[in-house]
Amino acid sequence: MGSAGSGMGEREPEYDEAAIRFLEALWGEGYLSPGGSAEVDRVLMGLALKGRTVLDFGCGAGGISLHIARTYDPAGVVGYDVEQPVVDRARAAAAAAGLASVVQFVASPPGRLPFNDDSFDLVFSKDAMIHVADKEWLFGELYRVLKPGGRLAASDWLIAHDGEPSDDMKAYVAAEGLSFGMASPRRYLAAMTAAGFVDASAENRNAWYREVARGELERLRGSLYAEAAAAVGEAYVEKNIRTWAAMQKVLDSGEHCPTHLRGSKPNGRAP
Template identity: 45%
Template sequence: MSITDEGEYGIKQIMFLESVWGEGFLSPGGVEEIDLVVKGLDLKGKTILDIGCGCGGAAFHLLRQHGAAHVTGVDVEPLVIERASALAVQYGLTSETTFNTVEPGPLPFADHSMDMIFSKDAFLHIPDKEALMQDCARVLKPGGIIAASDWMRIDDNPPSAQMRDYIKSEGLDMHMCSLERYRNALAQAGFEDIHLLDRNAWYHRKAIDEVAELKGPLRQTFVNLIGENDADHVTEIWEKMVGVLALGEHRPGHFRARLGK
């Protein structure tokens, strides 16, 4: 949610989103949603790349609860990397994590260097999904897994006026595509065993509750954190988001696939 801040994810934005979604999280669902993204996968001893890691909430959970060996988190926003690094110190997880700022574009990692790629609600900021999936395939070891959640759209037609209005109000670079586009991009990049999961119904219900919290019990906390104007502005954006979730055009979802050997 864009509020008066530095960059797309500045200090106010980070403080606000963490207070809605939990320490270390800039996307909804907390650890339960991460558990669903990786459900049934064996992460023990794996090296994982988290693309668009934000403040590191997912990285810490994959290490602590899923037995991953090391998580490298990359993000384009220096302030979220600073926050992730500070949390790693706080949690005593500095040896098991590496957090780095990267430029948008090809991933700065060697071919076949990671066991797994994870991402939570960050790919929406990256326009070329086909190039992204090709690059993920390059960085993964043969047989490696990609497991991601993202904010998507019902299809790849031009967005409706209501959706355009919502995206404009967010003030973020948002390039949401359909789950089907991911299916095709994954297949073209050499991934197999592709599974897609639509999460619209879940997030629609949750976002309604979030609006009720923004307007009710948590209102004063948010006003104290970001000021009255920004609290009003963010509540308005959240209501628009509920509108496009209800319309069925905004469709959070998960996908996972295995790179062919």
């Protein structure tokens, strides 16, 4: 998010070295989305992960997978992403932290996930599902790799409605220049339910992020400018200041709604 131009192989990575450096300067080491570990803990609130297996779908540079490994005492975390630079960065961070035996990172092209059915107790994802336009396929695939009785706990960037995006939203998505496939809470919940998830729920986080984003823009223009420019160059920072200004409009209107999502895969036993 923020930054430039998914997938491994033929296409150039969207989250390349410059994007990683820029987003880490803004959001913290290993984080390519806002809110840091506190927001991750909020997504995971109330879930017991000790001894459990976790998939971090769209793990990016690995900060979240490492935070989960350090904080929740899981049996193992697998971070999955479709882009090589972020996975390389994540693997190096896991090795440096001495966590390579608990956290593994897997890169493979978009499409069927390289995991067997019924593999994980928890599927976590933070602000990555936006890159998969086919939500019905996505939730079917996440359901497939969850064990019976497993949980989905995620955050993502949604659009508030199913209609034509406003001109402001079109301008914001164009400014990002990323492969966004945004959909409404209604579509997410329908896709989750169609996949088989029960107790599917969505919590709108617009009120939180619209204020956090305002602070991010202020820092980009002020206290963070020199550090970010030293990391990626002034033109790159200026482009992102324009992107953040465009994003603030659709956060303030409520059309852009970061959202927390929960769902469960039934355990198959009779109630």
